[in-house]
Amino acid sequence: MEENNEKKSKVIVEVIEFGPLKITGNFLIKDLQRNKEESPGEVRLCRCGKSANKPYCDESCKK
Amino acid sequence: MEKNESQYSGGRRYKNKDITVYWKPSACIHASYCYRELLEVFDPSKRPWVDMEGSSTERIIEVVNLCPTEALAWKWIDETKNESVGSDQLNHIKFRRPELMNTEENDSNNEPVSVKIMPDGPIVLKGSFTISYNGNKKEVRDSMVSICRCGVSDHMPFCDGQHRKAGFIG
Known part of the structure; x- marks a missing residue:
């Protein structure tokens, strides 16, 4: 049971090669530019600078 | 550690x-x-x-x-x-x-990790988490990591400050 709890709150940050930054777990994301704050549980953030939906990935990196 | x-x-x-x-x-x-x-x-x-x-x-x-x-x-x-x-x-x-x-x-392990999107700058992660990149897997504890968002860093996936020179907006 303890292990399950740990898994739930554990934050995993995955730098996807030639792709976005994937974050899962208990985190709070603050977008200072757009003045937004949320805890979505999972997010994919743009790392290439080309997304039209920043800070999120819109798969422009694949093109 | x-x-x-x-x-x-x-x-x-x-x-x-x-x-x-x-x-x-x-x-x-x-x-x-x-x-x-x-x-x-x-x-x-x-x-x-x-x-x-x-x-x-x-x-x-x-x-x-x-x-x-x-x-x-x-x-x-x-x-x-x-x-x-x-x-x-x-x-x-x-x-x-x-x-x-x-x-x-x-306990820092239970506190939500803070993810800040810096205006025209990097993603700043703060707290305790596991990060994987280029085949490495690291445990970060009560610390900060800055990830490049502009795509021009020489130290990928980390920010090296070049977004300024590159004129990154986002």
Whole structure:
């Protein structure tokens, strides 16, 4: 049971090669530019600078 | 860092399956009970100096209770057991460091990680998390990592400040 709890709150940050930054777990994301704050549980953030939906990935990196 | 050692604002913590031992270096007067009684666990010549697998939980509690200061304190990991601990357990945190009684909630491992999107700059991650990149996997504890968002860093995936020169907007 303890292990399950740990898994739930554990934050995993995955730098996807030639792709976005994937974050899962208990985190709070603050977008200072757009003045937004949320805890979505999972997010994919743009790392290439080309997304039209920043800070999120819109798969422009694949093109 | 060893997996059974972690840092928090008031010092260090060491865990086995039953208990957490708290170590507050600033409170130590070097009375030396701990390592004279139980060198298998408390060995100042080693790093980390506390090895929670070096003896039984019962023996560790016994020796932590000998510490004349609040440098060493302990508590059960099973919170329900902490309530009923008697005053004969001198160095249980309830008596030695009551401010730690509810710290598991404040434990950095349970606090949400902060992810900040900096205007025209990087993603700044702060807290304790696991990060994987370029085939590496690292445990970050109570620390900050800055990830490039503009795509021009020379130290990918980390920010090296080049977004400014590159005129990154986003």
